[in-house]
Amino acid sequence: MSVAQAAALPIAERARAAVELDNVEKTYGTGKSAVKALKGVSFDIADNEFFTLLGPSGCGKTTLLRALAWFESVTAGTIRLFGEDIVDVPTYKRSINTVFQHYSLFPHMSVAENVAYGLKRLKKSKSEIEATVADMLELVKMTDFAGRLPAQLSGGQQQRVALARALAPHPKVLLLDEPLSALDLKLRQSMRQELKQIQARTGITFIFVTHDQDEALSMSDRVAVMSAGYVQQVGTPNEIYEHPANRFVAGFVGDANFIDAQITSPVGDTVTCRTKGGAVLQADARNLLEGQRDVTLFLRPEKVKLAKVGAATVDGEITDIQYLGNSTMMQIDIGEAEPLVVTEPLGEVDQRLRQVGDRVGVILSPSALQILVE
Amino acid sequence: MAAIEHSKPKKRRAFGEVPGLGALAIAFMMFLYLPILVLVVYSFNAGNIVMVWTGFSTDWYARAFANEDIRKAAINSLVVATSATAIATTCATLAALALARGGSFKGKGATVGVITLPLMVPEIVTAVAMLVFFSNIGLNFGLGNVILAHVTFCIPFAFMPIRARLDGMDTTLEQASRDLYASDWETFRLVTLPQLMPGVLAGAMLSFVISMDDFIITLMVAGAGDTTLPVYIYSMIRQGITPEINAVSSILLLFSIVLVTAYWFVTRTKPDGKNR
Amino acid sequence: MANLPSNPALRRTLSLAPALGIIGIFMLIPVGIIAVFSFLEAKSFGGVVWSFSTDAYVQLLYERALDDSLILSPGYLIIIWRSFLLAGIAMLCCLVVGFPVAYFISRQPLQHRNMWILLITIPFWTNQLVRTFAWIIILGRNGIIEAPFHWVGILGSDDTLGLMYSNFAIAVGLTYTFIPLMVLPIYASLEKLDFTLVEAAADLYSSKWEAFSKVIIPLSKPGIIAGCLLVFIPSLGAFIQPDLLGGGKNMMLGTLVQFQFSTARNWPFGAAIAMILLAAVVIFLMIYARAARGQQKMELH
Numbered sequence: 001m002s003v004a005q006a007a008a009l010p011i012a013e014r015a016r017a018a019v020e021l022d023n024v025e026k027t028y029g030t031g032k033s034a035v036k037a038l039k040g041v042s043f044d045i046a047d048n049e050f051f052t053l054l055g056p057s058g059c060g061k062t063t064l065l066r067a068l069a070w071f072e073s074v075t076a077g078t079i080r081l082f083g084e085d086i087v088d089v090p091t092y093k094r095s096i097n098t099v100f101q102h103y104s105l106f107p108h109m110s111v112a113e114n115v116a117y118g119l120k121r122l123k124k125s126k127s128e129i130e131a132t133v134a135d136m137l138e139l140v141k142m143t144d145f146a147g148r149l150p151a152q153l154s155g156g157q158q159q160r161v162a163l164a165r166a167l168a169p170h171p172k173v174l175l176l177d178e179p180l181s182a183l184d185l186k187l188r189q190s191m192r193q194e195l196k197q198i199q200a201r202t203g204i205t206f207i208f209v210t211h212d213q214d215e216a217l218s219m220s221d222r223v224a225v226m227s228a229g230y231v232q233q234v235g236t237p238n239e240i241y242e243h244p245a246n247r248f249v250a251g252f253v254g255d256a257n258f259i260d261a262q263i264t265s266p267v268g269d270t271v272t273c274r275t276k277g278g279a280v281l282q283a284d285a286r287n288l289l290e291g292q293r294d295v296t297l298f299l300r301p302e303k304v305k306l307a308k309v310g311a312a313t314v315d316g317e318i319t320d321i322q323y324l325g326n327s328t329m330m331q332i333d334i335g336e337a338e339p340l341v342v343t344e345p346l347g348e349v350d351q352r353l354r355q356v357g358d359r360v361g362v363i364l365s366p367s368a369l370q371i372l373v374e
Numbered sequence: 375m376a377a378i379e380h381s382k383p384k385k386r387r388a389f390g391e392v393p394g395l396g397a398l399a400i401a402f403m404m405f406l407y408l409p410i411l412v413l414v415v416y417s418f419n420a421g422n423i424v425m426v427w428t429g430f431s432t433d434w435y436a437r438a439f440a441n442e443d444i445r446k447a448a449i450n451s452l453v454v455a456t457s458a459t460a461i462a463t464t465c466a467t468l469a470a471l472a473l474a475r476g477g478s479f480k481g482k483g484a485t486v487g488v489i490t491l492p493l494m495v496p497e498i499v500t501a502v503a504m505l506v507f508f509s510n511i512g513l514n515f516g517l518g519n520v521i522l523a524h525v526t527f528c529i530p531f532a533f534m535p536i537r538a539r540l541d542g543m544d545t546t547l548e549q550a551s552r553d554l555y556a557s558d559w560e561t562f563r564l565v566t567l568p569q570l571m572p573g574v575l576a577g578a579m580l581s582f583v584i585s586m587d588d589f590i591i592t593l594m595v596a597g598a599g600d601t602t603l604p605v606y607i608y609s610m611i612r613q614g615i616t617p618e619i620n621a622v623s624s625i626l627l628l629f630s631i632v633l634v635t636a637y638w639f640v641t642r643t644k645p646d647g648k649n650r
Numbered sequence: 651m652a653n654l655p656s657n658p659a660l661r662r663t664l665s666l667a668p669a670l671g672i673i674g675i676f677m678l679i680p681v682g683i684i685a686v687f688s689f690l691e692a693k694s695f696g697g698v699v700w701s702f703s704t705d706a707y708v709q710l711l712y713e714r715a716l717d718d719s720l721i722l723s724p725g726y727l728i729i730i731w732r733s734f735l736l737a738g739i740a741m742l743c744c745l746v747v748g749f750p751v752a753y754f755i756s757r758q759p760l761q762h763r764n765m766w767i768l769l770i771t772i773p774f775w776t777n778q779l780v781r782t783f784a785w786i787i788i789l790g791r792n793g794i795i796e797a798p799f800h801w802v803g804i805l806g807s808d809d810t811l812g813l814m815y816s817n818f819a820i821a822v823g824l825t826y827t828f829i830p831l832m833v834l835p836i837y838a839s840l841e842k843l844d845f846t847l848v849e850a851a852a853d854l855y856s857s858k859w860e861a862f863s864k865v866i867i868p869l870s871k872p873g874i875i876a877g878c879l880l881v882f883i884p885s886l887g888a889f890i891q892p893d894l895l896g897g898g899k900n901m902m903l904g905t906l907v908q909f910q911f912s913t914a915r916n917w918p919f920g921a922a923i924a925m926i927l928l929a930a931v932v933i934f935l936m937i938y939a940r941a942a943r944g945q946q947k948m949e950l951h
């Protein structure tokens with residue numbers, strides 16, 4: 001499935017939805033102390049899709065994952081797996097497997113025994129188990145470690161075994177609970193690629209939980225951004241980054257500038273608005289609600305271009321410069337409540353020319369300035 | 375769209391939950407405490423046959439307190455427990471320090487083995503071995519023999535919490551002390567010992583409880599006049615069961631329960647001063 | 651200001667000397683003497699004759715007839731058998747009750763867990779003699795259990811259910827005394843057990859029973875083994891329970907040893923039984939040490 005895939009699945013695709021969530025609710029506790037962890041969660045996940053649940057800790061993504069695996073029951077709603085309602089089907093009868101956050105490999109079993117565990121429970125034949133275990137270990141490049149105990153493996157190796165163990169029974173859906181969070185940066189990046197390849201090769205639907213936006217954007221076919229128990233937006237990485245549905249998504253996925261403004265004159269595809277600081281800006285009007293006057297404008301730092309004073313949309317003063325290696329991040333005071341955060345790739349301009357206190361022109365193009373739905 | 379409420383009762387057990395375990399655990403607690411409760415209740419029985427309830431009375435306590443032999447046995451018990459605790463805790467503290475801070479040396483494992491030996495040898499074997507030893511070398515210090523025997527088996531009980539405390543302690547504090555010009559002795563007195571105190575206190579309490587409770591070793595080692603309270607209770611049981619035994623036993627029980635509970639709260643403080 | 655010896659080895663030796671000296675003199679040497687005594691001849695009315703003899707061990711199996719021939723005598727073997735049997739029964743009872751209780755406690759919230767453990771610990775540290783005595787009141791003639799039978803007339807005033815002074819009473823006493831030693835180590839292993847492993851087992855199609863037998867049991871094995879030994883070893887050499895609850899006929903090794911030293915005054919024979927008891931304990935401790943080593947391998951990291 002391509003990255004450009006639309007948020008809502010086409011009608012034909014819906015029939016092949018691997019997972020359908022319909023108004024799923026989860027409440028912990030009762031009465032006054034009740035906490036709603038999931039609120040009216042509804043979306044579909046297509047077969048063979050790499051789907052990511054993205055959100056900060058406590059947003060409900062892990063609860064949702066645990067509900068899919070049935071470690072947690074839901075309070076209301078339905079969950080369908082390939083059309084079959086599985087709300088009351090216990091974990092050990094669901095064709096869904098999990099890669100646990102801390103791997104949860106059985107410490108008293110060898111790597112091969114761990115991978116064979118689910119197959120044995122499913123009463124597969126001995127020869128089939130042996131063949132599958134060999135295949136899976138080869139898939140995750142752990143063939144040489146078959147006889148080792150988990151305690152004798154590094155974190156990355158344990159991760160691979162956990163993946164092989166969960167894939168071995170060939171589940172319809174594989175759940176991955178922040179599987180890369182315990183690995184160091186380099187390993188995390190190579191594992192991203194490898195996970196993506198394995199997903200493509202096995203054709204199993206992956207549901208990946210993470211709080212890391214880079215992971216979500218780089219690996220997923222589609223992403224569901226969650227916060228406070230609600231699904232904030234479901235879409236391709238591109239849609240989520242370029243056209244966030246609301247302020248939370250905009251702020252959580254990547255860096256963002258927010259500018260409060262008032263609409264002065266609606267003009268077709270773009271609108272003119274006046275900021276609190278007095279600047280008059282042109283913005284993309286696609287999210288503007290009818291009759292709405294007060295808006296928040298949203299702008300990615302890398303979409304801002306700098307120019308000479310007087311030759312741009314607004315002028316401002318550089319108040320802070322951070323060198324980031326491949327780019328420079330600056331804070332520019334343009335007379336609004338918050339200074340504007342701007343990133344400029346290295347190489348385009350000689351960075352040594354920029355100094356704190358310099359006055360620069362800031363180009364805010366209408367296509368980069370979007371109106372946010374609050 | 376309204377959320378679909380499931381009509382079935384949604385009270386569902388988590389995978390690891392097993393029904394009926396709570397009831398079993400409560401029944402288990404009753405099994406542990408009912409005999410103790412029965413013992414205490416019957417100590418207030420007015421009649422002189424233990425098992426036939428005739429009315430409430432504290433007479434048996436009065437009698438127990440008035441009984442010269444019981445008083446003497448109780449004093450013996452306290453003297454033995456106090457002396458044994460003091461000596462055993464001192465020996466155990468020194469040994470624990472040597473093992474935890476003395477670096478590695480040949481025979482370290484064997485040393486720990488010897489110190490914990492009294493925990494492994496069956497009590498009855500220790501008891502007869504000491505009896506034979508004392509009578510063969512002709513050692514007869516009266517109560518002193520009993521104290522020596524108690525020190526021997528109390529050392530590992532004092533040793534364990536002290537050693538555990540030492541292992542949990544941050545050695546960089548001692549390094550910091552030396553870095554700030556303190557001598558070894560000053561470091562020990564001003565840094566190590568204050569931090570170690572809860573462990574020492576726990577070890578001492580454990581020794582005291584063990585010494586107060588010991589019966590079989592004392593029975594074999596003690597001479598005629600050196601009876602401790604448990605040995606006296608045993609001789610009372612042999613002579614015939616009266617509620618007086620219940621009264622004395624209840625006092626002893628109360629004593630242990632208070633000490634054990636105190637021990638529990640002492641050991642719950644971790645070396646960093648926070649409660650676990 | 652006190653000066654500590656500057657030589658660390660000397661300081662260490664001086665610190666260890668009191669503890670090692672006391673245990674060496676009053677524990678190691680006496681046990682050694684007992685070992686020697688078990689190979690000497692008995693002097694009547696206590697004491698030993700210093701000449702080598704294996705009589706004490708022979709006496710376990712055979713009786714010496716008047717004509718000096720040896721006749722197989724099962725009396726002492728029965729006592730050894732009873733000791734192992736009752737210790738084994740007590741161990742099994744403790745395991746069957748203790749494991750589910752330990753599991754239950756390990757699944758409670760932390761605050762409750764500590765409370766449960768304190769409640770289990772308290773009776774263990776209170777006087778064994780007194781706690782065993784309580785069972786005389788419960789099981790004895792006219793005791794708590796029998797009393798209702800007497801009231802309703804099922805039992806005549808001179809009849810008894812015969813609960814006291816029996817192997818049953820000893821088993822109850824041993825179970826009651828030592829069960830905290832089963833619960834605590836099992837609880838310690840179960841508390842350390844990462845419960846997501848059980849979820850992983852469920853995720854990989856294990857039924858409750860399979861998750862229990864393939865994951866929970868193997869991972870709590872060290873605790874189970876420790877608990878079994880901690881119950882079995884003291885039960886095997888127990889004195890108070892067989893003495894108070896078993897009566898004169900139902901001897902165990904502990905009461906037999908005590909009897910030989912205080913009443914029968916056959917020191918070499920008593921010493922021989924003590925050695926057998928000690929040997930059994932050493933064997934079981936070695937089994938435990940092996941099991942503990944296996945556990946270390948799993949935790950190596």
